[in-house]
Amino acid sequence: MESTTSAAVALTTATAADVDVDLIFVPLFEDEMPGAALPGLDEGTGGMLGRAVESGEFRGRPYQLYLTPLNDQWRAGRVGVIGAGKAREFDTDRLRKLASAAALAARERRVPRIAFLNRHSGAPGKGVQAITEGLVLARFSGDTYKSGERSAPPVEEALVISAHGGAALEGALERGRVLGESCNLARELCNEPSNVLTPSIFAGRGEAIAREGGLQVEVLDEEAITSLGMGLLLGVSRGSSEPPRVLVMRHAPAGAPARPVLGLVGKGVTFDTGGISIKPADGMDRMKDDMSGGAAVIGAMRAISLLKAPINVVGVVPMSENMPGGRAIKPGDVLTGAGGKTVEVLNTDAEGRLLLGDGLWYARHLGATHLVDAATLTGAIVVALGKAASGLFGQPDGWVEAVRRTALRAGDRCWPMPLYEDYREQIKSEIADMVNTGGRPAGACTAAMFIREFVDDLPWVHFDIAGTAWAEEARAWQGKGPTGVAVRTLAELAFTSAEW
Numbered sequence: 069m070e071s072t073t074s075a076a077v078a079l080t081t082a083t084a085a086d087v088d089v090d091l092i093f094v095p096l097f098e099d100e101m102p103g104a105a106l107p108g109l110d111e112g113t114g115g116m117l118g119r120a121v122e123s124g125e126f127r128g129r130p131y132q133l134y135l136t137p138l139n140d141q142w143r144a145g146r147v148g149v150i151g152a153g154k155a156r157e158f159d160t161d162r163l164r165k166l167a168s169a170a171a172l173a174a175r176e177r178r179v180p181r182i183a184f185l186n187r188h189s190g191a192p193g194k195g196v197q198a199i200t201e202g203l204v205l206a207r208f209s210g211d212t213y214k215s216g217e218r219s220a221p222p223v224e225e226a227l228v229i230s231a232h233g234g235a236a237l238e239g240a241l242e243r244g245r246v247l248g249e250s251c252n253l254a255r256e257l258c259n260e261p262s263n264v265l266t267p268s269i270f271a272g273r274g275e276a277i278a279r280e281g282g283l284q285v286e287v288l289d290e291e292a293i294t295s296l297g298m299g300l301l302l303g304v305s306r307g308s309s310e311p312p313r314v315l316v317m318r319h320a321p322a323g324a325p326a327r328p329v330l331g332l333v334g335k336g337v338t339f340d341t342g343g344i345s346i347k348p349a350d351g352m353d354r355m356k357d358d359m360s361g362g363a364a365v366i367g368a369m370r371a372i373s374l375l376k377a378p379i380n381v382v383g384v385v386p387m388s389e390n391m392p393g394g395r396a397i398k399p400g401d402v403l404t405g406a407g408g409k410t411v412e413v414l415n416t417d418a419e420g421r422l423l424l425g426d427g428l429w430y431a432r433h434l435g436a437t438h439l440v441d442a443a444t445l446t447g448a449i450v451v452a453l454g455k456a457a458s459g460l461f462g463q464p465d466g467w468v469e470a471v472r473r474t475a476l477r478a479g480d481r482c483w484p485m486p487l488y489e490d491y492r493e494q495i496k497s498e499i500a501d502m503v504n505t506g507g508r509p510a511g512a513c514t515a516a517m518f519i520r521e522f523v524d525d526l527p528w529v530h531f532d533i534a535g536t537a538w539a540e541e542a543r544a545w546q547g548k549g550p551t552g553v554a555v556r557t558l559a560e561l562a563f564t565s566a567e568w
Contacts, residue, residue: 204248331436
């Protein structure tokens with residue numbers, strides 16, 4: 069499998085003309101002349117770049133790319149100006165995507181050595197981190213199982229050109245590297261076929277990633293899960309010949325305060341047929357990525373450890389298949405969770421919330437004071453928000469807002485959704501504490517209301533990433549396939565406890 073590491077990403081304070089690479093990328097805004105971005109750039113192209121701007125051939129629209137040779141006063145052979153859009157709309161998310169788009173364009177052209185100019189006008193470290201994240205994200209390869217021609221390899225060397233240097237900026241680059249790598253590790257897991265990534269293998273690979281990152285790790289097998297009374301997880305797994313697992317990761321830095329303890333819980337369904345309430349065949353192959361929330365938690369916990377977050381964090385990933393075997397749960401069955409709550413199963417395809425119920429209970433059991441879960445949970449959130457944003461639910465408003473701000477800084481677009489008490493009426497059961505689905509109306513909201521029953525009054529946020537975990541189409545900054553959504557948000561959250 070392709071390495072997700074990026075040992076060759078480095079910072080340079082050399083002038084752009086003195087950077088020895090094959091191709092330099094320079095972001096250029098709409099209606100901006102090359103000299104405003106980098107003095108001497110147009111002269112270095114013999115006026116070609118200025119003429120392209122004046123004629124309208126290059127307009128600076130987002131991700132538009134224009135390549136042209138440089139003269140012998142420059143050590144680089146070519147420059148690529150990449151459209152940055154309107155200057156007033158420029159932020160670190162745009163910068164991250166521009167860097168990724170640049171590295172992907174270089175990769176497509178099999179250019180081995182590139183440099184990217186930091187044009188972020190705010191704190192230099194934020195720009196360096198965003199650029200590094202983008203450069204590393206471009207290293208992901210989704211075609212690892214091809215035996216014939218594959219996509220071009222990642223660039224061999226990538227430099228971030230900065231007007232400033234020093235330990236703080238080197239730290240920002242390292243932070244970007246770790247977050248980008250952790251996203252790519254999550255993407256690799258999401259891209260695996262389910263015959264390769266069974267719950268047991270998922271737990272083993274997650275354990276290896278966590279241990280290499282310096283985390284304390286425990287894998288709960290079927291016996292341990294049974295002894296804890298995790299009847300919701302056990303119920304979902306009954307139809308499969310593959311036994312369930314729970315991956316437990318702990319980050320416990322020396323000197324960390326007793327509170328807060330951040331608890332991260334990710335849905336880890338390695339393949340979802342829907343069970344007895346079986347899904348349509350069309351598109352079912354995509355259900356290999358129904359463990360994206362769990363992969364995000366694994367990637368985030370790795371980053372949290374490597375970046376030395378100052379607080380205690382626990383990560384819990386319940387893992388299972390959802391299959392229609394002879395022992396599978398059936399509509400009308402009643403399951404009992406580890407916390408004692410009973411659930412009448414109306415639809416076996418609403419299984420992710422059952423795993424999260426036991427997973428959140430266990431995170432609380434381990435001492436979590438603030439909870440976040442991530443799951444590809446409902447098709448309803450895709451109907452509501454499309455694939456442009458994840459759904460954000462939770463309590464209280466202050467905690468939800470803290471997570472939302474972190475997500476926006478991390479480049480994980482999300483939108484707050486309501487949790488009105490009215491939705492509770494839709495999940496009432498006549499024979500148990502609740503049903504596992506409230507029907508089609510407000511389906512994403514009733515699913516979140518179901519999950520809320522397992523967190524009591526603790527601060528809690530639920531990310532429904534069903535629309536954002538997988539890109540159906542390639543974009544300039546991202547290929548088709550797994551996106552690594554929520555990894556950066558969950559990781560960065562562990563550094564924001566002062567805002568809670």
